[in-house]
Amino acid sequence: MDRNAPLKIFEQPLNERIRACLRLDHLFARIDHHLESASRNDALCTVLLLLEAADVLSRIDIKRELIKELERQQGRLMNVGNAPGVDREKLDALLEQQNDLIRALHGYHAQPGAHLKSHELLNAVRQRASIPGALCEFDIPGLHYWLGLPAEQRREDIDAWLAPFADIRAANELVISLIRNSVDTMSVTADEGFLQQSIESATPYQLLRVMVDNDADLYPEISAGKHRFTVRFMTLDRQTGHPRQVNEDIEFRLALCRL
CATH class of the missing domain: 2.60.440.10 (YacF-like domains)
Structure with missing residues (x-):
């Protein structure tokens, strides 16, 4: 097998914490994909994925789990700080990044995704999305009004809905990246x-x-x-x-x- 050949990668989490992290990573990657387009359909897909991410976050105390994992990883990295061949400057920058994320997560007092639950239109979409074909114009006319707004206005709203996830997402991406590249x-x-x-x-x-x-x-x-x-x-x-x-x-x- 050629080590330089393109590869398909399949992953299996070995604990519930990493399972939740991978699900969030998957959802945010799909959001990024749809944000590359300004079409109505991509905007709708982005909204549905945002609601799905909020549902994942509501089922596990992801903030606590990410803090635990960041602190655990930080402890492991500090233990190898003086090992031969370790780039101390790079390691110190990584440890500081972990500290910044831990502080940010401790300072986040709301339930991640709670801001979406207070939005009346998004709540209507959430309630209807599980019903097959129930996002038609006659089901939620407000949604189709929003989808008909200029792409710039839709993007402003989406960016505002995404913003409170920023620290959670950054911590999640760092945790997964370090694990994936650990061996x-x-x-x-x-x-x-x-x-x-x-x-x-x-x-x-x-x-x-x-x-x-x-x-x-x-x-x-x-x-x-x-x-x-x-x-x-x-x-x-x-x-x-x-x-x-x-x-x-x-x-x-x-x-x-x-x-």
């Missing part, structure tokens, strides 16, 4: 498309990353527990949507991330 990848072979490997339960692994060639006609199904994980490579019948396990040896790259 090098290793080359692994799944015999007849299947790999099972033990995990040291005393080691705080947080994220499993599987990387396959970009042109490979397959994908991994990953499951993980406290003591082991399995990777089963599948191919998909596009006509029926039925998955089928690959029965040949698959070489791929694996990262079992911890920090």
